[in-house]
Amino acid sequence: MKNWENNIRKVVPYVPGEQPKKEHMIKLNTNENPYPPAPGVAKAVADVDIDRLRLYPDPVVADLVQGIADFYKVENNQVFVGVGSDDVLAMIFMTFFNAKEPILFPDITYSFYDVWAEMFRIPYERIPLDDEFKIRTEDYKKANGGVIFPNPNAPTGELMTLEQIEQIIQANPDVIVVVDEAYIDFGGESALPLIDKYDNLIVVQTFSKSRSMAGSRIGFAISNPVLIKYLNDVKYSFNSYTMDTITIAAGTAAIKDRAYFEMTRDKIIKTREWTKQELKKLGFVFGDSRSNFIFARHPQVSGEALFEALKEKDIYVRHFSNPARINEYLRISIGTDEQMQEFIDFLKAYINQ
Numbered sequence: 001m002k003n004w005e006n007n008i009r010k011v012v013p014y015v016p017g018e019q020p021k022k023e024h025m026i027k028l029n030t031n032e033n034p035y036p037p038a039p040g041v042a043k044a045v046a047d048v049d050i051d052r053l054r055l056y057p058d059p060v061v062a063d064l065v066q067g068i069a070d071f072y073k074v075e076n077n078q079v080f081v082g083v084g085s086d087d088v089l090a091m092i093f094m095t096f097f098n099a100k101e102p103i104l105f106p107d108i109t110y111s112f113y114d115v116w117a118e119m120f121r122i123p124y125e126r127i128p129l130d131d132e133f134k135i136r137t138e139d140y141k142k143a144n145g146g147v148i149f150p151n152p153n154a155p156t157g158e159l160m161t162l163e164q165i166e167q168i169i170q171a172n173p174d175v176i177v178v179v180d181e182a183y184i185d186f187g188g189e190s191a192l193p194l195i196d197k198y199d200n201l202i203v204v205q206t207f208s209k210s211r212s213m214a215g216s217r218i219g220f221a222i223s224n225p226v227l228i229k230y231l232n233d234v235k236y237s238f239n240s241y242t243m244d245t246i247t248i249a250a251g252t253a254a255i256k257d258r259a260y261f262e263m264t265r266d267k268i269i270k271t272r273e274w275t276k277q278e279l280k281k282l283g284f285v286f287g288d289s290r291s292n293f294i295f296a297r298h299p300q301v302s303g304e305a306l307f308e309a310l311k312e313k314d315i316y317v318r319h320f321s322n323p324a325r326i327n328e329y330l331r332i333s334i335g336t337d338e339q340m341q342e343f344i345d346f347l348k349a350y351i352n353q
């Protein structure tokens with residue numbers, strides 16, 4: 001081994017879902033939105049003066065920050081934007097998780113958390129979910145260096161109530177508590193109203209799921225001005241121009257169209273509930289997901305076999321072989337009614353064969 005090998009930051013990277021390039025596939029594997037972005041987005045992108053690409057983008061992303069602040073009725077200095085919420089979350093880990101005690105997150109959760117913790121050398125502890133894949137709030141009442149969890153959780157889709165979230169925040173007044181609300185728009189109550197009440201709370205959301213813009217990479221955090229300032233200080237010390245001019249225009253147009261957002265969100269919720277009924281008829285077992293995916297297993301059919309059989313028909317879902325506790329499950333993103341009908345038709349034939 002060469003000496004320099006000792007000084008390399010070695011990491012086991014996060015593995016994103018596949019992005020196959022096929023014409024007629026049904027893609028239910030990465031929780032993308034099946035509907036296009038709001039109509040104003042195309043116009044905003046077309047209207048960008050290409051000459052402006054000579055210049056660096058706006059480092060404070062003022063237009064988009066303003067749009068988000070208006071939508072959520074907060075002040076501009078309470079909004080932090082990043083290149084997807086993955087970027088926002090990575091900045092949060094770097095800025096706020098620097099204690100000797102471990103940060104806490106569920107054992108079954110967004111699989112980027114432990115990757116960042118390893119990458120930034122942050123000690124961490126995975127707290128087991130209960131037998132129904134729910135977070136037990138009392139488990140988060142111990143010495144720690146910070147707390148992070150998604151609500152609803154991923155990949156389980158399990159939602160916590162605001163009271164439960166408040167219990168976790170109240171038990172942890174001396175560290176930063178981060179609620180990752182990537183899926184909150186699909187049927188949960190946001191923790192945003194709590195940011196005025198608790199000075200250690202950060203709420204993170206994204207345009208990737210409920211706003212149909214995974215390809216644009218827009219995420220944001222809302223908190224009090226003090227925490228947002230600390231976050232910006234680290235961000236500008238790392239890379240100050242992360243969001244490009246075209247994305248800023250696209251995101252600003254998207255956040256302005258509340259009606260389109262609500263319409264597509266409602267359609268997905270309706271399709272999700274229909275899919276639940278159909279899966280139940282077929283014997284699948286799953287919790288009451290409030291996200292844009294369903295995490296389900298079939299008592300008689302192996303998760304792996306089903307995953308492979310679906311893939312054979314160009315229907316992509318997500319299967320996690322780790323940890324063993326979830327390897328019989330499939331995470332099925334909610335597509336259009338037509339896509340879900342085809343998916344269900346396939347399952348009917350496969351399971352009854």
Ligand SMILES: *Cc1c(COP(=O)(O)O)cnc(C)c1O
Nearest residue numbers: 084085086110150182206208219
């Ligand atoms: C999808 C997802 C994110 C990241 O989304 P971005 O595309 O980076 O905004 C963050 N947290 C959870 C739990 C997610 O599922």
